[in-house]
Amino acid sequence: MHEEIIIAGFGGQGVLFAGQLLAYAGMNEGRHVTWIPSYGPEMRGGTANCTTIISDEEIGAPVVRRPSTAIVLNPPSMDKYAPLVKPHGLLIVDSSLIAQQSGRTDIREIAIPAKDIAAEAGLAKAANVVAIGALIAATGIVQFETVVELLTLKFGQRSQEILAANKRALRLGADYVLKLPA
Amino acid sequence: MHEEIIIAGFGGQGVLFAGQLLAYAGMNEGRHVTWIPSYGPEMRGGTANCTTIISDEEIGAPVVRRPSTAIVLNPPSMDKYAPLVKPHGLLIVDSSLIAQQSGRTDIREIAIPAKDIAAEAGLAKAANVVAIGALIAATGIVQFETVVELLTLKFGQRSQEILAANKRALRLGADYVLKLPA
Amino acid sequence: MNRELWEGNQAIAEAAVRGGLEAYFGYPITPQTELLEYLSKRMPELGRAFVQAESELAAINMVYGAATAGARTMTSSSSPGVSLMQEGLSYIAGSEVPCVIVDMMRGGPGLGNISPGQADYNQLVRGGGHGDYHSLVLAPSTIQEAVTLTYNAFDLAEKYRGIVVIAADGNIGQMMEPVVMPPMRQIGHADRGWELSGAAGRPRRIISSIGLDPEVMERINARLQARYREIEANEVRFAERQTEDADLLVVAFGSAARIAQTAIREARARGIRVGLFRPITLWPFPYQRLAELAQRIPRLLVVEMNAGQMLNDVRLAVGPQAVVSFYGRTGGQVPMPEEILAQIGGMAPTPSTNGARAIALL
Amino acid sequence: MNRELWEGNQAIAEAAVRGGLEAYFGYPITPQTELLEYLSKRMPELGRAFVQAESELAAINMVYGAATAGARTMTSSSSPGVSLMQEGLSYIAGSEVPCVIVDMMRGGPGLGNISPGQADYNQLVRGGGHGDYHSLVLAPSTIQEAVTLTYNAFDLAEKYRGIVVIAADGNIGQMMEPVVMPPMRQIGHADRGWELSGAAGRPRRIISSIGLDPEVMERINARLQARYREIEANEVRFAERQTEDADLLVVAFGSAARIAQTAIREARARGIRVGLFRPITLWPFPYQRLAELAQRIPRLLVVEMNAGQMLNDVRLAVGPQAVVSFYGRTGGQVPMPEEILAQIGGMAPTPSTNGARAIALL
Amino acid sequence: MRGTIRIDANRCKGCELCVGICPKKVIGIADTFTPKGYRPAILVDPDGQCTGCLLCSTICPDVAITVYREAVSRTPAQKHAAAA
Amino acid sequence: MRGTIRIDANRCKGCELCVGICPKKVIGIADTFTPKGYRPAILVDPDGQCTGCLLCSTICPDVAITVYREAVSRTPAQKHAAAA
Amino acid sequence: MLAETMTVVYERPETLLPVVSHYCPGCSHGIIHRLVAEVIDELGVREQTIGVASVGCSVFSYNYLDYDFAQAPHGRAPAMATGIKRYRPNHVVFTYQGDGDLASIGAAEIIHAAARGENITVIFVNNAVFGMTGGQMAPTTLPHMKTTSSPQGRDVATMGFPIRVSEMLATLDGPAYIVRRAVSDPATINRTKKAIRTAFQAQLHGLGFSMVEILAACPINWDMQPEDALQHIKNAMIPYYPLGDYKVIDAVKALA
Amino acid sequence: MLAETMTVVYERPETLLPVVSHYCPGCSHGIIHRLVAEVIDELGVREQTIGVASVGCSVFSYNYLDYDFAQAPHGRAPAMATGIKRYRPNHVVFTYQGDGDLASIGAAEIIHAAARGENITVIFVNNAVFGMTGGQMAPTTLPHMKTTSSPQGRDVATMGFPIRVSEMLATLDGPAYIVRRAVSDPATINRTKKAIRTAFQAQLHGLGFSMVEILAACPINWDMQPEDALQHIKNAMIPYYPLGDYKVIDAVKALA
Ligand SMILES: Cc1ncc(C[n+]2csc(CCOP(=O)(O)OP(=O)(O)O)c2C)c(N)n1
Ligand SMILES: Cc1ncc(C[n+]2csc(CCOP(=O)(O)OP(=O)(O)O)c2C)c(N)n1
Ligand code: SF4
Ligand code: SF4
Ligand code: SF4
Ligand code: SF4
Ligand code: SF4
Numbered sequence A, B: 001m002h003e004e005i006i007i008a009g010f011g012g013q014g015v016l017f018a019g020q021l022l023a024y025a026g027m028n029e030g031r032h033v034t035w036i037p038s039y040g041p042e043m044r045g046g047t048a049n050c051t052t053i054i055s056d057e058e059i060g061a062p063v064v065r066r067p068s069t070a071i072v073l074n075p076p077s078m079d080k081y082a083p084l085v086k087p088h089g090l091l092i093v094d095s096s097l098i099a100q101q102s103g104r105t106d107i108r109e110i111a112i113p114a115k116d117i118a119a120e121a122g123l124a125k126a127a128n129v130v131a132i133g134a135l136i137a138a139t140g141i142v143q144f145e146t147v148v149e150l151l152t153l154k155f156g157q158r159s160q161e162i163l164a165a166n167k168r169a170l171r172l173g174a175d176y177v178l179k180l181p182a
Numbered sequence C, D: 001m002n003r004e005l006w007e008g009n010q011a012i013a014e015a016a017v018r019g020g021l022e023a024y025f026g027y028p029i030t031p032q033t034e035l036l037e038y039l040s041k042r043m044p045e046l047g048r049a050f051v052q053a054e055s056e057l058a059a060i061n062m063v064y065g066a067a068t069a070g071a072r073t074m075t076s077s078s079s080p081g082v083s084l085m086q087e088g089l090s091y092i093a094g095s096e097v098p099c100v101i102v103d104m105m106r107g108g109p110g111l112g113n114i115s116p117g118q119a120d121y122n123q124l125v126r127g128g129g130h131g132d133y134h135s136l137v138l139a140p141s142t143i144q145e146a147v148t149l150t151y152n153a154f155d156l157a158e159k160y161r162g163i164v165v166i167a168a169d170g171n172i173g174q175m176m177e178p179v180v181m182p183p184m185r186q187i188g189h190a191d192r193g194w195e196l197s198g199a200a201g202r203p204r205r206i207i208s209s210i211g212l213d214p215e216v217m218e219r220i221n222a223r224l225q226a227r228y229r230e231i232e233a234n235e236v237r238f239a240e241r242q243t244e245d246a247d248l249l250v251v252a253f254g255s256a257a258r259i260a261q262t263a264i265r266e267a268r269a270r271g272i273r274v275g276l277f278r279p280i281t282l283w284p285f286p287y288q289r290l291a292e293l294a295q296r297i298p299r300l301l302v303v304e305m306n307a308g309q310m311l312n313d314v315r316l317a318v319g320p321q322a323v324v325s326f327y328g329r330t331g332g333q334v335p336m337p338e339e340i341l342a343q344i345g346g347m348a349p350t351p352s353t354n355g356a357r358a359i360a361l362l
Numbered sequence E, F: 001m002r003g004t005i006r007i008d009a010n011r012c013k014g015c016e017l018c019v020g021i022c023p024k025k026v027i028g029i030a031d032t033f034t035p036k037g038y039r040p041a042i043l044v045d046p047d048g049q050c051t052g053c054l055l056c057s058t059i060c061p062d063v064a065i066t067v068y069r070e071a072v073s074r075t076p077a078q079k080h081a082a083a084a
Numbered sequence G, H: 001m002l003a004e005t006m007t008v009v010y011e012r013p014e015t016l017l018p019v020v021s022h023y024c025p026g027c028s029h030g031i032i033h034r035l036v037a038e039v040i041d042e043l044g045v046r047e048q049t050i051g052v053a054s055v056g057c058s059v060f061s062y063n064y065l066d067y068d069f070a071q072a073p074h075g076r077a078p079a080m081a082t083g084i085k086r087y088r089p090n091h092v093v094f095t096y097q098g099d100g101d102l103a104s105i106g107a108a109e110i111i112h113a114a115a116r117g118e119n120i121t122v123i124f125v126n127n128a129v130f131g132m133t134g135g136q137m138a139p140t141t142l143p144h145m146k147t148t149s150s151p152q153g154r155d156v157a158t159m160g161f162p163i164r165v166s167e168m169l170a171t172l173d174g175p176a177y178i179v180r181r182a183v184s185d186p187a188t189i190n191r192t193k194k195a196i197r198t199a200f201q202a203q204l205h206g207l208g209f210s211m212v213e214i215l216a217a218c219p220i221n222w223d224m225q226p227e228d229a230l231q232h233i234k235n236a237m238i239p240y241y242p243l244g245d246y247k248v249i250d251a252v253k254a255l256a
């Protein structure tokens, strides 16, 4: 197994955190992992993206030009990354913010209203976690439970409320995908 | 012809000027010349020395370890340079300040009380010029007149008195040597 | 085995702390800032010295000061900041005190950008400062390796009383990877015989790089050169992968090497037998081993994130009988595995002379 | 022909003035100070800009500023001061503005001493600063040559929109020799299309070395590299003496070369046929010509006032089939003709490998 | 005095400084997003309360606001002075 | 008070600062040279006018002067204080 | 809503290019850029102006201000400006520098440009933090303030005290005009603009070094809402950095 | 002449090594070295003292002062001293710097060491000229003074004004003790010694940054007889650089 996931959006949408979450999960499941961010010229408010690789083999390049999966959380990222996903790859799109579609037929495209779902879960900011839930449901790249554990580690001590919302977001994201027609 | 002259003494004794005087003279007589100073670690009051080379051929190294001529104006310079003069070379020693002798038998050694002679010429500081006079008389390395012209250029406009004293110093230096038993 | 996910900058900082770092001085610059930030918290916690200096110039001279006082000391920066340290580095080398420098190289020249680069190779390896000196330059290609090298860098610096550089780039500095951290070392050490600790019960000591008398200065240089020969004899490090059966050798260091590794895997999958030679010490450069390999594998592809700086050393090692191609990306561009693969695929055995370089610049 | 006796520093200063120097910025340091002192009088006399900067860092950035404004501009320093200029030089290179730098090298590393040295070779030639850039480095071996090179340096700098370095040492800077001074040039020039002169009747211009997008930065680098290839094609300079019948080739630059010349004369007087190859451009290095010569004369003695810096370039040029010996004096020591002669005499045809250097350090 | 403003939604970054400063409280935040992803400020002034007082344009860091006033003939110099 | 001084001719550089400062004018310049080539200062005090006032030693840049006074018993600390 | 009878009383200055800046929402750099542009427009000197951008968030000020521009190494803008001004004495030369740039790494260059009385104008944006690199402590960071490199707050015992640059430079004989202003509300903003204008006028009259220090907000690194950040200028910064005229030579006073 | 009854009332301090210095006749460095040695001796801290020599004529101060010593790059002594002091906080760390070193190339380092309140002592020898390199203009050179790099005299219009370092640093909150003294005659010399002692005492008590600026003579580069040079300090330098206490925090006052 060798998965390269790019997650992209505006700064502040938690794309870096989402990527790290995956990397931690991969590591905890005994895999090789790398995570690497890339910032735009802007301090804040610009675009941000990161690449997480989870692999059974030692990882060479931590950067990829064409990921096997892309999660895009804003329109510019959609424009940039949708065409780059490898054939047979996966594209996850936050349809709350992105109206268009990639138009590609050689990949699997999941449009999920992540932001709205997050709001529904009680934490509008957790669209990133919704997207991770969707990714897990679509690929099984890591175990759902591994991520729940990590969320617990991360938020558990700070606020039970936020933790619960994040768990809900993860669950709802996964459920949304599981309910999609296959 | 290829002459390498080291002139050495305390800072302030005009050793650098003496060397430049020779270099100018050599140049004006159509020769290749170089002049190069070397300072000790001390700002002032330390030893100073310079090397002038006058040659019919293009000059390579502007520095020499063993000069064909050394003019030494203080005891430390005597100690340092007397042993370095090339065999058959020339050593000019200001005997007003330096009591010892080199003890070398393979060189010509001229002990001249340059400082006293300079005082006699009316300019105690002109021991350096006395020594140049001696050098010219002993070697004919440059024309006496060339040096007189240069002194005139240098001091003529500033002070006739100083000029006259320098000319006297040059003359007396030369005379002293010419009168030595051959 | 306790694997933790560490960001490169922070991992290096923690490795330094565990390796015995007693005094850190630095100035923010991307992509190294997280290292400084980490230590701004970690060092005071441990009661060790941390100063955010007013500049890289001040930082390197604080390091110089702490080093003369006997501290295990370090600074970190990125390319333009390292340029500002050149005078200080030359002084440190000239006065034979130990220290560790981390350079998270970025795209240049000038202000350039904050993307990863390797164009400080010459500056670090050939001496960016004046005078005849060398730093021991270590180029990790994983965070684990960066940790190990940093942890041991202080010992090396002290052993040879000189500068050890960890030469990495934004890839290494900003990525995260699982790491096993080495244990915390005790700090504090016996008097080493040269450090400034107050002339109590012994004659005073002077640490200076002056030799106003050239004879004295030449003796200092002779001592330095002798030590450099010793380092060349003892400390050459490199890694080889799949060189046994290779027809083609990729030579790359640091993050370029790990990227090349992906290309090599792909090439092998396509039946092209490629090996990797990765210098870990950029200085001393592994000339000898590379020369041996080139006897057997006379086709080499040098991959760097610069316009061909290590290339000179490779050429020096292998001589003109080998075919040396070069693939370089500059200005913060990272070569992608596919590009390297294309170079591997397209490498025709045409000779390249030493005078003219075959530089592929996109 | 009007021969005048000039001190090297002053001669270079006057040559710069006559070559069109419009703005000078510098900081005192031995053995360069006389150059600055000379200009402190000469420039204001002519109504041209002179500033004694607060440091070499400030000086190089004043030069950078004046260069962006279109001035023919220069600074001068010596080794430690040049180390402090590395960041500025990298910026100047990256933003493609022309300037001239004089480095009167001295003994190092560190504070070292004020005696002549050549140990800035790597710093000047391989890039002391970060990023992929080159300066055109000119190494005069007489004052007349220093004058001519300086006089024309501004044209070169402008032609290639980059840095031209006059690399000399205290020997050249402080000695006096007869010189024929070139005539005074008119100053003032037409708009060159890039200089900052106020956006009057044209779109504004920006001079910057930033390329935050690596693609942009790589394009800048590609442009620089293309220009460097052009310089390599056009500007290689060297001098040869008595190479026609030589059995042994001495390779040396700057004042080491003129000293070697004395040794060669002596060697020839003793019947040993020795020739001299003297690179005038240290970058671009005359690889090709030296390679040709080494085909015919495969025994070379490299003489430098350092621990063997140009040596690498000589090795790159001649390859392993030639026997390359090295004689270096360091730390401000000047090799004497007799010493070089002894090396010439004693040069046995034993092979030297690229990995290990044969450095004679006294 | 009667005035109004125009907010360039492309430039506005939704910092809300104008919202806070407006003495007439006629600036609000839109529900839409700018191309940069911000919710821009909008004028909500059904009653024409804006006086053209220039406070919003003075505080706006992104110079996104143009201010208008009921025409009074003025020279360009005066116009500048008003802005100062 | 009666005093005297001793000038270390090896260290003296003949700057004449002591000569100028001595209120008793008992310091002169020798005719000889030091190893460094300077004419050193010498005490010329046939009448024992020196008071040990410390002015010369205070001004001497080369710390070449040791000052003595008619014995009055004093502790080392006082000795230092006197120099200050 | 825009009646026919309405005329523009405020619009973007001509030499502030119509592009969206890279600054964060609420960042004071935007306001200060505007003020510079307005002053240059009003003085009508666009075509003889040369700006020197520094390293900091304002490194791209040249993307917004429509003049010839150079970009200086971190801290060295005053040296570059000196080089430009000495060669082009009739041009209007200004630097635009942050507090990290000017007061930390560039302390020597600003002092010496001021001491030389270099006839340039310095726009000094003091936001008490290294903005661009992500909010590290600057020499101007207030005591106890938390930053990414003073995570427990600036402890003056180990990290030193903030530098009051205007006061420090005012001890020099070189400068003609040194004042401290703020951009915390419309009134202070308007006063800042006046000061910027005076500074440029001083230069145009050849009176020597002029600098306007401007207390500014970096809401992102202060971790505050833009409005709170402006409040923070008033409540925390101004007490430590009093607004005022630190040096105004008579010839500059006479300009008014 | 030396009667039996005589005792030594002044002799060379113990930690001033018995060697002939390289300084020119009449150079003030010699006096100042002596004062430092006397103070260190009197405070009895030789064995915990670490000196930092700078680049200038005093580069070899370590040849004369019998303490552990480091030698700093030009201008960077305060940074080196910071590195030493942070690692050895209980040692007495001082720098010995000339005006070229401290006020020209090293302006940033001295300001920041002062602003940090670094607990070190700075002996600042202001002789208004670059002595070591042969008498070029320093930032401290008086207006109109001729030097080898201001051959027509320092023209303040193009070369700027002298910097009054003590006044400048006194604007900072970091320093504990900043005074200006002179060595123009025995009285000023004795007062200088007192100040040096106070400065070191401040450090010993952990009170922070202390600096004694000392107006000093460089007879050689001033081209004056030593005695005239001391007069010049009085007549020309002190009027421009008034002697005095520029910053003395209460805790330092309490030491006296
Ligand atoms: C030599 C060098 N050192 C460090 C940096 C990294 N750097 C870029 S901006 C900056 C700080 C800028 O802070 P400030 O001047 O206050 O500007 P702001 O971003 O706050 O407006 C630093 C340290 C650099 N580019 N060059
Ligand atoms: C980086 C660098 N620049 C310049 C020099 C040359 N230099 C040596 S001493 C000196 C000036 C010293 O003047 P000052 O500090 O006033 O000391 P003084 O000799 O007057 O006591 C200079 C410029 C140097 N050694 N290093
Ligand atoms: S001009 Fe004044 S009243 Fe009108 S919107 Fe702006 S702040 Fe409000
Ligand atoms: S102040 Fe400007 S940027 Fe901020 S919300 Fe209002 S219009 Fe938008
Ligand atoms: S101690 Fe006083 S009286 Fe005696 S020689 Fe010295 S200055 Fe003169
Ligand atoms: S003051 Fe000292 S150095 Fe000067 S002449 Fe007197 S004894 Fe000699
Ligand atoms: S980080 Fe701060 S200074 Fe930089 S753009 Fe954002 S708010 Fe402005």
Ligand code: SF4
Pocket: B043, B044, H022, H023, H024, H026, H027, H028, H029, H057, H127, H131, H132, H217, H218, H219, H220, H221
């Ligand atoms: S040059 Fe001046 S400062 Fe230096 S030793 Fe001589 S008198 Fe003293």
Ligand SMILES: [Mg+2]
Pocket: G056, G098, G099, G100, G125, G126, G127, G128, G129, G130, G131, G138
């Ligand atoms: Mg800031």
Ligand SMILES: [Mg+2]
Pocket: H056, H098, H099, H100, H125, H126, H127, H128, H129, H130, H131, H138
């Ligand atoms: Mg001085």
